[in-house]
Amino acid sequence: MKNEAIKVLQKKKKTILETWMKFQLADEGLREDLMSNEDLRVQSEELLNTFVDNLKDESIDDPKNSDFEPVVDILTGISISRAKQGYSPRETGTFVFSLKDALLNVLQTEIKDPQELYMQSLKISKIIDSFGVSTFETFIKGREEVILRQTDEITEISTPVIRVWDGILALPIIGTLDSSRTQVVMESLLQEIVESGSSIAILDISGVPAVDSLVAQHLIKTVSATRLMGAECIISGIRPEIAQTVVHLGIDLSHVTTKASLASALKTAFALLQLQVVKKQKVAAISEN
């Protein structure tokens, strides 16, 4: 014998969909800017059909039942795409929970016995709540993906190579220097050395919060790679606290030219290129000559 609620829900699918749509369209969180009402309807109908069709005597008591896998799959898809489209968690949550309202609504009009109504409502509630939780889980996963992608983008754009002078490149590094970041830094630096024909590169680490053995190793590698390209590499922006930490760690940076500030690195670079920066003499003094 089929469970009373299952019979009702399967018979009244149309009514449920209409009620659910009504709830969704009436909600002030409706995002017509992100999805047309027709699309929303298609999405809702697919979810509802899959849910009701997979509702079995065994699964109605067990929200984690494998019968619901197709439903969870659909929800996962919806949730991830909504996270990427920029829906808020509340809007996504409302989508799932307004289905509960619609389902309970129909149960209430169809099941007359109060005891039975209570029992069935509780079961349906539990199932939808469980859907809600998994929706949030995947929603957050979707957001995390967005964040990871942005992190990648930030890595790309936050490593500008600046041509400060003919033959001199400067590369300010801001933030943590991890392996992937180093890779990007190194690539863009070496590329720029080739393109600009520069012979000196200044790596400024004023914006790097800490230099541990890995960061140090990355720096040393970058310096060696620059040298292989026939250019000299100066590391500048070594703050006092960084210097002390590096010494305690036991990292040997003696083979690397290091300077406290970008200015002194630039001075060294000028000296290497045998350039001299002099204050302009007064016009009068020049014309006297």
Next chain:
Amino acid sequence: MTITREVDVIPFRNRLKEYAVKVGMSLVNQTKIITAASELARNMLKYAGGGNAVIEVISKGRENGIKLIFIDKGPGIPDVKLAMKDGFSTGKSLGLGLPGTKRLVSEFDIQSEVGKGTTVTVIKWKNG
């Protein structure tokens, strides 16, 4: 905090920085403990595939400090004495992580059992 990926280290370090500032550590000591934490977190990632890191604010008499515990269930270290030597590395690295960390902190303890995992506990006193 669980640390299972390289990106998990950044929020962990930021949290630690907040604590270090709250305790009133000097910039040098902040940098030292953050660097130490970053070494230990990376070892955990590299050799044990991740683990757990705990930050605690502690006090002894009038001195405040920060205690960090790194627990992993990785392969463990067969010869801890050797691993603590400058330049010893099984990972083709500088081999400075453990000995360097010991020099950066006030107190250092390492417990490791092959096949069970490794726990490293360090303390940095505010003025230590």
